[in-house]
Amino acid sequence: MKITEINHSSHGHKLELSYSETPYQCDGCKELGFGSRYQCNKTKCDFHLHEKCTVAEPFATHPFVKNTNFEFKKKGKRGKVCKACGKDVQGFMYKSKGTYLHPCCLNLPSTLNGGTDRGSLRLNLESKASTECLICRNKEIRKGKLKGWAYVSSCGKHCYHVGCVNGMNFENWKMGYFNRLQSGGGTNGLVFVKVENGESSNGTKESEGWLMGYALDLIVQAVLGGALASMLGF
Ligand SMILES: [Zn+2]
Ligand SMILES: [Zn+2]
Ligand SMILES: [Zn+2]
Ligand SMILES: [Zn+2]
Structure with a gap:
């Protein structure tokens, strides 16, 4: 069963699972999202996270980066780019030594x-x-x-x-x-x-x-x- 309500360390209020029919910008990784997401119900907050960013696996691997264990980090790194898409990692990301990946890039369907x-x-x-x-x-x-x-x-x-x-x-x-x-x-x-x-x-x-x-x-x-x-x- 899916968790529909969640407390997340990055935000003071409860976040609720909802479905977005238009793209939004994730406040965790700063990338765009679409579909299911966790959002704060208080309109003034306008805070939302990708599902994968809300319930992120602390460690992950990817077949394109051999023998590497990525660790989830909440802070981006200035001047570092994601190996998959080449864009800066400005927020939530996966890191292993010198390799960085956005959570959504790590989770792209094969x-x-x-x-x-x-x-x-x-x-x-x-x-x-x-x-x-x-x-x-x-x-x-x-x-x-x-x-x-x-x-x-x-x-x-x-x-x-x-x-x-x-x-x-x-x-x-x-x-x-x-x-x-x-x-x-x-x-x-x-x-x-x-x-x-x-x-x-x-x-x-x-x-x-x-x-x-x-x-x-x-x-x-x-x-x-x-x-x-x-x-x-x-
Ligand atoms: Zn995100
Ligand atoms: Zn809020
Ligand atoms: Zn191209
Ligand atoms: Zn990326």
Whole structure:
């Protein structure tokens, strides 16, 4: 059974489990979230934490970082970046020697499976991009410094850095571009409204364009922490 109410050392009031239909910023790790979260009911607080940040495992491992035991820390470290996404660790994080990971990055699903009546799609989390990322057009998220984790489709054609999708999520969130599908749509949950310069596929086949958008939607949700929940039917 899930704990629906919890006392957390980072906040003076009780936190309650709730479901957010729009992205929010976690007050623990400072990353965006979507779906289930713990929040303070006092409106003036506007305080919320990812579920994974509220009930964080004190120690964790990840298959991409061999023989390493990560320890959960509540304080970020200035100038240190997450090995998965390349963004600063500004709050809650996992640390082991010189390696840092955001709690949400540590918990990214290793595969994303999606399917609609138009086809199916499988994306695997890889420790580095096998081909250029479709957002930044590079293989490394910081050239010569950090490769960055990426989701790669099983056909190998669609590759997106976790950090690039994360950055895009932040941009969209700041601009208020997130929207919720009313219901009955092919994907469950969140879609982000595609705007600006009509990124319409230049000559790419219609099915390819659809696949790209769909792949991106799945990763957007995974990075925001909603995919796992919606796929496992929580
Ligand atoms: Zn968090
Ligand atoms: Zn409060
Ligand atoms: Zn990260
Ligand atoms: Zn990229």
